[in-house]
Each structure stands twice: as structure tokens, then as C-alpha cells.
Amino acid sequence: MTRTRSNATVTATVPAARPADPPAAHSPAVDVPAVDPPAVGSGDPPAAQAAVLAVRDVRIRDDVNDREIVHGVSFELRPGRAVGIVGESGSGKTLTCRAILGILPAHFAVAGGSIEIAGRDIARLTTPQWTDLRGSTISAVFQDPASYLNPSLKVGVQIAEVIQVKSGLRRRDARRRALELLTAVHLRDPELVYDQYTYELSGGMLQRVLIATAIAADPQVLIADEATTALDVTVQAEILDLLADLRERRGLALVVVSHDLAVVAQVCDEVLVMRAGEVVEHGATADVLYHPRHEYTRLLIAEHEQYGLDRYLADTDTDTGAGGGGEQRKELDGVR
Amino acid sequence: MAVSTADHAAVADPGVALAAARARRAAGRVLVTLARSVAIFVPVFLVATFLTFALRALSGLSPASIQLGESATPDAVARIEHQWGLDRPFLAQYWSWFTDILHGQLGASWSNGTNIAELISNGLAISLSVVTLALIIGVVFGFGLGTLAAVRRTTWIDRAITGFLTVFSVMPPFVVGIVLVTVFAVGLGWLPAAGYVPASVGTWPWFTHILLPALALSLDPMADVARQLRSGLIASYQENYVTGAIVRGLSPRRIFFRHVLRNGVGPALSVLGWRFPTLIGGSVVTEWIFGLQGFGRFANDSAQAGDVPAVQGVLVVSIVLVVTFNLIVNIVLGRVTPASQRGV
Numbered sequence: 319m320t321r322t323r324s325n326a327t328v329t330a331t332v333p334a335a336r337p338a339d340p341p342a343a344h345s346p347a348v349d350v351p352a353v354d355p356p357a358v359g360s361g362d363p364p365a366a367q368a369a370v371l372a373v374r375d376v377r378i379r380d381d382v383n384d385r386e387i388v389h390g391v392s393f394e395l396r397p398g399r400a401v402g403i404v405g406e407s408g409s410g411k412t413l414t415c416r417a418i419l420g421i422l423p424a425h426f427a428v429a430g431g432s433i434e435i436a437g438r439d440i441a442r443l444t445t446p447q448w449t450d451l452r453g454s455t456i457s458a459v460f461q462d463p464a465s466y467l468n469p470s471l472k473v474g475v476q477i478a479e480v481i482q483v484k485s486g487l488r489r490r491d492a493r494r495r496a497l498e499l500l501t502a503v504h505l506r507d508p509e510l511v512y513d514q515y516t517y518e519l520s521g522g523m524l525q526r527v528l529i530a531t532a533i534a535a536d537p538q539v540l541i542a543d544e545a546t547t548a549l550d551v552t553v554q555a556e557i558l559d560l561l562a563d564l565r566e567r568r569g570l571a572l573v574v575v576s577h578d579l580a581v582v583a584q585v586c587d588e589v590l591v592m593r594a595g596e597v598v599e600h601g602a603t604a605d606v607l608y609h610p611r612h613e614y615t616r617l618l619i620a621e622h623e624q625y626g627l628d629r630y631l632a633d634t635d636t637d638t639g640a641g642g643g644g645e646q647r648k649e650l651d652g653v654r
Numbered sequence: 655m656a657v658s659t660a661d662h663a664a665v666a667d668p669g670v671a672l673a674a675a676r677a678r679r680a681a682g683r684v685l686v687t688l689a690r691s692v693a694i695f696v697p698v699f700l701v702a703t704f705l706t707f708a709l710r711a712l713s714g715l716s717p718a719s720i721q722l723g724e725s726a727t728p729d730a731v732a733r734i735e736h737q738w739g740l741d742r743p744f745l746a747q748y749w750s751w752f753t754d755i756l757h758g759q760l761g762a763s764w765s766n767g768t769n770i771a772e773l774i775s776n777g778l779a780i781s782l783s784v785v786t787l788a789l790i791i792g793v794v795f796g797f798g799l800g801t802l803a804a805v806r807r808t809t810w811i812d813r814a815i816t817g818f819l820t821v822f823s824v825m826p827p828f829v830v831g832i833v834l835v836t837v838f839a840v841g842l843g844w845l846p847a848a849g850y851v852p853a854s855v856g857t858w859p860w861f862t863h864i865l866l867p868a869l870a871l872s873l874d875p876m877a878d879v880a881r882q883l884r885s886g887l888i889a890s891y892q893e894n895y896v897t898g899a900i901v902r903g904l905s906p907r908r909i910f911f912r913h914v915l916r917n918g919v920g921p922a923l924s925v926l927g928w929r930f931p932t933l934i935g936g937s938v939v940t941e942w943i944f945g946l947q948g949f950g951r952f953a954n955d956s957a958q959a960g961d962v963p964a965v966q967g968v969l970v971v972s973i974v975l976v977v978t979f980n981l982i983v984n985i986v987l988g989r990v991t992p993a994s995q996r997g998v
Contacts, residue, residue, distance in 0.1 A: 421900055421901065449905050451903070452901055452902065453902045453903025453904070454903055457901055460898075465893065466897065466898035467895055468912075468913050468917065469991070469992075470917050470990065470991045479904070480902050483903070483905075483908065484903055513679060534902070535903065
């Protein structure tokens with residue numbers, strides 16, 4: 319299953335991002351064979367590697383009141399890399415994702431710029447070509463995973479369906495492969511989960527299942543649109559670890575969309591900060607976090623410092639003296 | 655299920671256990687649905703039959719007035735009522751009537767003493783033929799039109815279909831029936847205008863005789879099914895799981911059949927659940943037009959003659975039909991949309 323990647327877009331322009339932090343110690347080996355894993359992690363990515371997703375100055379217009387909602391978003395994504403898009407709700411980050419997936423809501427349209435997935439300009443794709451491309455080259459997971467799965471079908475059957483359709487496997491093989499995927503997304507009892515319906519699973523489990531359906535046909539790009547927003551903090555951390563893990567093992571390129579700077583900082587090499595449809599800041603994660611140039615980015619970081627747990631712990635530290643508080647904080651750091 | 659069981663048997667022992675566990679689970683779901691339905695329907699049946707039986711006491715009708723006329727002596731009335739067992743205590747009468755019903759005996763007609771079960775089954779054979787055909791026509795065209803309208807929603811096709819369905823649903827079946835007879839029987843002479851031929855005589859004559867009445871009766875359920883399906887499908891298409899299926903790269907056809915239809919079909923199926931019994935009972939006028947001695951005609955004639963056992967028999971059969979058909983629809987719904995069986 320070697321993939322032919324057309325190299326229409328050779329990128330040298332992406333800022334040399336810091337190599338990804340190794341994902342937090344994750345135990346069970348993913349026993350699903352990774353598809354020709356590209357060089358990720360330690361070494362510098364080869365400069366000649368083609369971008370699997372190239373977004374160039376994309377503008378999105380609302381046809382109803384003829385207003386431009388997104389004013390030019392550009393980024394490139396190479397295999398195994400991760401780009402984060404941060405911004406408040408209404409900043410256009412979700413619309414950008416939907417434009418990339420070709421699922422803009424009615425009366426929204428890409429008004430300018432271009433999007434290339436694996437070297438193919440999506441503006442010229444026909445419906446069958448889109449069907450072909452989605453799932454096997456690009457896929458996505460969203461907030462509220464329960465609603466993105468069919469409530470009338472067993473979740474395992476929905477994973478197997480993707481495998482049967484996209485990879486042409488027979489029913490029995492598809493089932494086996496689906497079970498492997500459920501294991502790969504760290505679900506404890508895949509056999510049991512396979513036969514369950516969405517209403518029988520928790521939010522964290524559903525998000526894992528949704529990720530399993532999304533990666534079932536071995537896509538090169540996964541878009542995670544607020545995928546951890548509705549989850550509680552520990553589950554959120556586990557899902558982010560899972561995404562980092564998949565990226566590491568399968569060379570999956572990620573687009574992580576969140577309103578939470580911390581989420582993006584944990585997974586991404588590169589960050590775009592969006593506000594009111596404008597990209598106000600774009601750069602390597604560390605640069606943006608430590609040397610924010612735009613007012614709005616500073617505000618986001620400041621809010622984190624002001625309302626985050628660290629701040630609270632720091633306060634209690636100074637209140638109670640350097641005694642137990644410090645230890646407590648260290649423990650928490652360890653957990654994180 | 656059988657195939658996967660065999661598959662697993664070939665692989666390993668744990669596979670067999672697992673397949674068996676899954677089979678049990680699937681069977682369990684059906685059993686739960688069945689048990690829940692039975693738990694609802696048994697009390698419904700008991701209450702409904704009791705009320706049905708109480709009708710005689712409430713109506714004050716007696717076989718004596720039918721057989722002897724107005725001028726009967728009290729002695730004669732008492733003798734006749736004793737013959738029919740009507741002088742026994744109410745609950746004793748109810749009990750013997752109820753146990754007879756459980757054995758399929760509906761008693762004898764007051765007017766001529768014939769076996770009511772036989773009379774009803776004769777009428778029901780005609781009515782079931784007509785109504786089943788009407789439902790098949792209604793379901794096939796209802797599904798077709800509803801789906802087409804949903805897929806092409808807000809286009810002129812959708813508007814045309816919705817408009818026609820509205821006209822269909824407000825046209826009374828007897829008007830449609832008269833128009834059909836005028837056009838196809840009298841005008842074109844393609845089909846017989848009236849009467850009934852049992853299927854045992856010949857399938858084709860049987861079919862031609864029930865086709866026109868079935869068409870007349872089919873418009874209403876067709877309109878109902880189509881409209882419920884249209885709104886159900888449109889609602890399903892707006893759900894996130896459709897976006898999810900698109901993003902996973904499934905084809906539009908597959909998304910429609912496996913994801914949208916499956917979740918949007920519920921209301922249309924529920925409509926069928928109560929359409930069937932009302933069609934059986936409510937086709938009196940249509941049966942009249944087409945000269946059919948059906949179930950509706952029998953019910954009407956018995957009620958007009960004051961033949962209480964016959965009316966009771968009609969009611970019992972109707973109750974059984976309603977209960978059975980709803981049970982079937984519930985089980986089908988439970989298989990198609992498992993989430994709909996949760997709670998409620």
C-alpha cells in the first residue's frame with residue numbers, strides 16, 4: 319500500500335518549526351502497521367517533501383449578505399507535521415476547515431485563493447473525486463462526537479463500513495481491521511465497544527471511536543476541529559496524546575483547531591492565530607508562545623496566565639508559604 | 655449472523671464464543687422489544703374486550719326484540735334471553751364470552767344464528783385483499799415520492815409532489831372511487847366496475863376486481879407516508895452524522911440508504927402502524943361503491959341490525975388487528991433505529 323504522492327507543491331517556505339515534543343509516555347504499541355512512515359520527530363524533515371495540504375490566501379464569503387468572513391488564510395502542511403489554528407468563536411477557523419474539506423455550509427463559498435490536497439486543487443474536484451479523496455487522503459473529527467456517528471448503527475460497523483468501502487476489504491477482514499483500530503485508539507475492550515451504539519458510550523470513548531473511523535482508510539491529513547473541547551480535562555489530555563501518537567506512528571499530518579491555546583501548544587509545531595477572519599499571527603509554536611508579536615496573541619496568553627490553574631497554584635503558593643503547596647504543584651506538573 | 659458464526663468457527667474457539675455472545679445480544683434486543691410490547695398490549699386487550707362486552711349491557715339491546723318484534727310478551731322475551739344465557743350474572747357471561755374468544759369462537763348472530771367468526775372471516779378475506787394491495791401501492795409510491803421530494807427539496811419537483819399529495823389527502827376515497835369507476839370501468843372498460851372474485855378462482859380476476867378499490871384507498875396512506883418520509887429524510891440530512899459520513903468519504907448513494915433513510919424512516923413506519931387498521935375498518939363507503947361484502951360492510955350492517963354479538967366480534971377482530979400490526983411495526987422500528995427503543 320505505497321502511496322503515490324504528487325509533488326506539485328514543493329515547500330521551502332514553511333518556517334523551520336521546532337521538532338515535535340515526543341508524545342507523553344504512551345504504553346501499548348500500536349499494532350496497526352503504519353503506512354510508510356515519513357521522517358518525523360527527531361530529524362529535520364527533508365525540505366523536498368511535498369506539502370500534503372496547501373492553503374493559499376483562502377477567502378470565504380457569505381453569499382447572503384455578500385460579506386467576506388475569512389480574509390486570507392495561508393499555511394502548508396507536510397506529512398507528519400501539525401498546524402494549529404487558534405481563535406475565539408466566530409474567528410473563521412471552523413469555516414476554514416470546512417472549506418478544506420469541501421463541506422462549507424450552504425451560501426458560503428471560497429471567494430479567493432486556492433486549496434490543494436496532495437497536490438490536487440479542490441476547486442476542480444467532481445463529486446466522485448471528492449468521495450474518493452475524503453477518508454483516504456483527508457479526514458476530520460469534530461466536537462460532539464456522538465452526533466457525527468449514526469445513532470442507528472453499531473459503532474464498530476461504522477468503522478468497518480469505511481474500511482470496506484475505501485479499502486475494498488471483505489466483511490470479515492474489515493471487522494478484524496476495525497477491532498485493530500479500536501485497539502489503536504486505546505479503547506480498553508474493543509470487542510465490546512464494536513457492538514455498542516453511540517448512546518451507550520461516553521464522550522471520551524466516542525471521540526476515540528470517531529478518530530478510529532476517521533483514520534480507518536489511512537488518510538494523510540486529519541483535521542481535528544475542536545475535537546477535545548467538550549471533554550473534561552483528563553480525557554482531553556488523553557485524546558491529545560492519542561493524536562500525537564498517531565502522528566508519530568503513522569506520519570499523519572494534523573490540523574488542530576481550538577479556542578484553547580494550551581491544546582494547540584501541546585500538539586502543534588506551527589500556530590495560526592485568527593481573529594475576525596484575519597490571521598493575526600503565524601509562526602512556530604514556541605515563537606508565538608514566547609514572543610507574541612500581535613496584541614491579540616498576547617491577550618490570549620495573558621488570559622491563560624490570569625485564569626489558568628498555574629496562576630491559582632502560584633497564588634496559593636505565596637499565600638501558604640513555600641511548604642506543602644510547592645510539592646502539590648510539582649505533583650501536578652508531573653501529572654501533566 | 656449465521657455466516658459470521660461459521661467464519662469464526664473456522665478461526666478459533668474464542669471467535670465462536672464471541673459470535674454466540676453477539677447472537678445472544680441481538681436476540682436479546684428483539685426479545686426486550688417483544689416483551690415490552692406484550693406488556694403494553696395485554697392490558698390494552700383486556701380493557702378493550704371488557705368495554706366491548708359491556709356494550710350489550712349499556713345498549714339494552716336483546717335478541718328477543720330482533721326475533722320477536724316489538725309486541726313480544728315478557729314471558730317470550732325471558733325465554734329467549736334464557737336461551738342466549740343473558741339471565742346469568744354479568745361477569746359469568748363475560749368470562750364464558752372471553753374464553754370463547756381465546757378459542758377463536760365469536761358466538762352466533764342474533765339475527766340468523768350463523769357463526770360470526772365465519773361471517774367475519776369471509777368479510778375480512780375481501781377487506782384484507784383490498785387493504786393489503788392499497789398499502790403496497792401506498793407504500794411503494796409514498797416512499798418513491800417522499801424520497802424524490804426530499805432529495806430534490808425546494809425545487810419545483812418537491813413543490814409539485816407536495817402539492818399533489820395535499821390534493822390526494824383531502825380527496826375522500828369515495829370520490830376517487832367513483833372517478834376511477836367512471837374512467838376505467840365504464841369509460842375504458844378495462845376493469846370490472848364492482849364485485850369480488852376469490853383468489854382461489856383465479857389470481858388475475860381476483861387482482862382486477864380489487865385493483866380499483868385498492869387504488870381508491872391507497873391515496874390517503876400514500877400521501878401520509880410520502881409527507882412523513884419527506885420531512886423525516888430532510889431532518890436526517892441536516893444531522894451531523896451525514897457530515898461525518900461525507901468526511902469519511904462515503905458515496906452519496908450509500909449515505910442515503912444506510913445513514914439518512916435508516917434514521918428518517920421512523921415516522922413513516924409509525925404512520926403505517928395505525929393506517930392499516932383504520933383502512934380495514936374505514937372502508938365501508940368504498941366497499942359500498944365497489945359492491946364488496948367486506949369487513950366494513952359487515953360491521954355497518956350488524957350495527958344497523960342491532961346484532962350485538964356480531965358488533966362485538968367486529969370490535970374484537972379490530973383490536974387484534976391493531977395490536978398485531980402495531981407490534982410488527984414496533985419490532986421493525988426496534989431493528990431499524992435501536993435508539994428509538996431506549997427509554998420512552
